[in-house]
Amino acid sequence: MSGTASSESGARGRTRRAILSAAARVLARDRTATLADIAEEADVGRSTLHRYFSDRQELIEAAVEDAFGRIEQAVRDAAPDQGPPLEAMRRLVAAHVDVGEQLVFLFGDPQMLETHTKEGLRDRPSAAENTMVDLIRRGQAEGVFDPEVDVEWIQQVLWALVYTGLEAAAQGLLPRHGVTATVIRTFENGIHTRGRDAS
Amino acid sequence: MSGTASSESGARGRTRRAILSAAARVLARDRTATLADIAEEADVGRSTLHRYFSDRQELIEAAVEDAFGRIEQAVRDAAPDQGPPLEAMRRLVAAHVDVGEQLVFLFGDPQMLETHTKEGLRDRPSAAENTMVDLIRRGQAEGVFDPEVDVEWIQQVLWALVYTGLEAAAQGLLPRHGVTATVIRTFENGIHTRGRDAS
DNA sequence: CAGATCTGGGACATTGATGTCCCATCATGG
DNA sequence: CCATGATGGGACATCAATGTCCCAGATCTG
Numbered sequence: 001m002s003g004t005a006s007s008e009s010g011a012r013g014r015t016r017r018a019i020l021s022a023a024a025r026v027l028a029r030d031r032t033a034t035l036a037d038i039a040e041e042a043d044v045g046r047s048t049l050h051r052y053f054s055d056r057q058e059l060i061e062a063a064v065e066d067a068f069g070r071i072e073q074a075v076r077d078a079a080p081d082q083g084p085p086l087e088a089m090r091r092l093v094a095a096h097v098d099v100g101e102q103l104v105f106l107f108g109d110p111q112m113l114e115t116h117t118k119e120g121l122r123d124r125p126s127a128a129e130n131t132m133v134d135l136i137r138r139g140q141a142e143g144v145f146d147p148e149v150d151v152e153w154i155q156q157v158l159w160a161l162v163y164t165g166l167e168a169a170a171q172g173l174l175p176r177h178g179v180t181a182t183v184i185r186t187f188e189n190g191i192h193t194r195g196r197d198a199s
Numbered sequence: 200m201s202g203t204a205s206s207e208s209g210a211r212g213r214t215r216r217a218i219l220s221a222a223a224r225v226l227a228r229d230r231t232a233t234l235a236d237i238a239e240e241a242d243v244g245r246s247t248l249h250r251y252f253s254d255r256q257e258l259i260e261a262a263v264e265d266a267f268g269r270i271e272q273a274v275r276d277a278a279p280d281q282g283p284p285l286e287a288m289r290r291l292v293a294a295h296v297d298v299g300e301q302l303v304f305l306f307g308d309p310q311m312l313e314t315h316t317k318e319g320l321r322d323r324p325s326a327a328e329n330t331m332v333d334l335i336r337r338g339q340a341e342g343v344f345d346p347e348v349d350v351e352w353i354q355q356v357l358w359a360l361v362y363t364g365l366e367a368a369a370q371g372l373l374p375r376h377g378v379t380a381t382v383i384r385t386f387e388n389g390i391h392t393r394g395r396d397a398s
Numbered sequence: 399c400a401g402a403t404c405t406g407g408g409a410c411a412t413t414g415a416t417g418t419c420c421c422a423t424c425a426t427g428g
Numbered sequence: 429c430c431a432t433g434a435t436g437g438g439a440c441a442t443c444a445a446t447g448t449c450c451c452a453g454a455t456c457t458g
Contacts, residue, residue: 011425011426011433011434012433012434015434015435030310031230031231031308031310032230032231034414034415034416035415035416035417036415036416044435044436045435045436045437046416046436046437047418047419047435047436047437047438048434048435048436050416050417050418051434051435054417054418055416055417056415056416056417108309109230109308110307110366111229111230143392144391144392145390145391145392146384146388146390146391146392147392149381149384149385149390150372150373150381152367152372153367153372153373153381153385154390156363156366156367156372157360157363157385157390159363160359160360160362160363161356161359163359164355164356164358164359167309167355168351168352168355173349173351173352173355174349174352182348182352185345185348186348186352186356186389187389187390188389188390188391189345189388189389189391190385190386190387190388190389190391191344191345191348191353191356191386191387192343192344192345192387192388192389193342193343193344193345193346211404214404214405233444233445233446234445234446234447235445235446243405243406244405244406244407245406245407245446246405246406246407246408246448246449247404247405247406249446249447249448250404250405253447253448254446254447255445255446255447399458400457400458401456401457401458402455402456402457402458403454403455403456403457404453404454404455404456405452405453405454405455406451406452406453406454407450407451407452407453408449408450408451409448409449409450410447410448410449410450411446411447411448411449412445412446412447412448413444413445413446413447414443414444414445414446415442415443415444415445416441416442416443416444417440417441417442417443418439418440418441418442419438419439419440419441420437420438420439420440421436421437421438422435422436422437422438423434423435423436423437424433424434424435424436425432425433425434425435426431426432426433426434427430427431427432427433428429428430428431428432
């Protein structure tokens with residue numbers, strides 16, 4: 001079976017998902033983690049892991065694709081094309097924080113995306129990316145977002161701030177429940193004193 | 200200087216610096232780089248590298264300390280305690296962009312700072328950090344910076360934005376000479392439409 | 399020039415991760 | 429209850445990185 005019929009159903013699919021999830025979790029923490037580490041985190045024997053992914057390369061590619069999918073799902077759920085741009089953007093930030101683990105995994109290492117992204121994703125313009133670009137353009141058109149700054153830059157900044165917020169929370173610098181609000185505030189107003197409409 | 204008499208002078212010191220610089224450059228690009236890679240980048244035999252740093256651990260610790268020193272020097276040169284806070288902050292951002300290579304090396308991998316930072320730096324409160332905290336406080340007191348946001352958060356955001364700007368430049372998304380201006384603009388105003396005083 | 403020092407490169411043992419194979423065990427479904 | 433399939437763990441060969449040692453040539457120094 002070539003499709004998803006066998007890769008999602010029953011015990012087989014559950015083990016597969018457990019491994020992929022564990023891989024993202026462990027690799028987000030330590031990029032040099034061993035396959036044994038990943039297997040342990042997934043509560044699975046190392047040989048079982050090899051049964052599902054013959055290669056380290058193969059495992060990582062699958063984990064990347066999986067994480068990508070989860071992020072796109074979260075972005076879709078945020079409905080960035082609905083309502084006022086500012087509110088949509090806030091939902092988008094919250095959505096990104098929710099999939100923080102996947103974000104840290106994917107974007108914590110630039111090599112991750114460049115190396116393990118051959119055919120499956122390089123061509124597909126990544127729905128999430130497009131939706132965000134659309135949202136930013138819409139916000140710029142309505143005069144809510146700075147129209148002089150490059151769209152892709154804004155996108156990168158969003159990712160960077162979410163990433164930073166998550167790390168700050170991990171270090172105890174920020175309360176975990178305050179990450180979204182802080183990121184939004186900084187994202188919208190920077191560090192200037194004018195944040196009267198950010199709460 | 201306690202034992203720096205022999206480690207800074209003449210050919211010996213120059214080779215040492217070449218290795219440290221190469222290490223930072225290569226490891227910023229690829230954290231899993233081999234000692235052979237580093238030696239090659241430094242135009243030095245692998246055995247020579249081992250002569251200067253017996254351990255991989257030792258090399259990395261030295262490289263971390265070296266990078267740290269360069270960053271602190273750049274921060275000092277920016278004189279963050281002089282003049283209006285806003286202008287001082289802009290000088291500070293420019294200074295950080297200048298030592299971008301070191302920043303990417305040090306902060307590109309959270310593990311880098313946590314793992315390779317035993318005694319030499321953990322206790323020392325890192326002059327750079329203190330100066331920046333002072334500056335931010337000063338700016339908050341004078342009403343230029345948002346007083347409701349945590350100081351350390353602002354610091355992290357600065358690092359994150361500089362890092363993002365450098366990566367964007369590396370990807371060709373941003374012209375290299377525009378990094379500083381773009382980072383400053385975003386840092387100060389976020390993405391809102393109000394950036395009239397950012398140029 | 400002569401001795402001391404530094405250097406590059408090769409040979410080598412060691413170590414840890416990886417990938418393969420096999421077998422005993424356990425669960426699951428027919 | 430039995431058969432099929434999934435799992436865990438061990439044994440094993442392989443490979444790349446690491447660290448050590450040594451030697452011959454280059455460079456610096458007095």
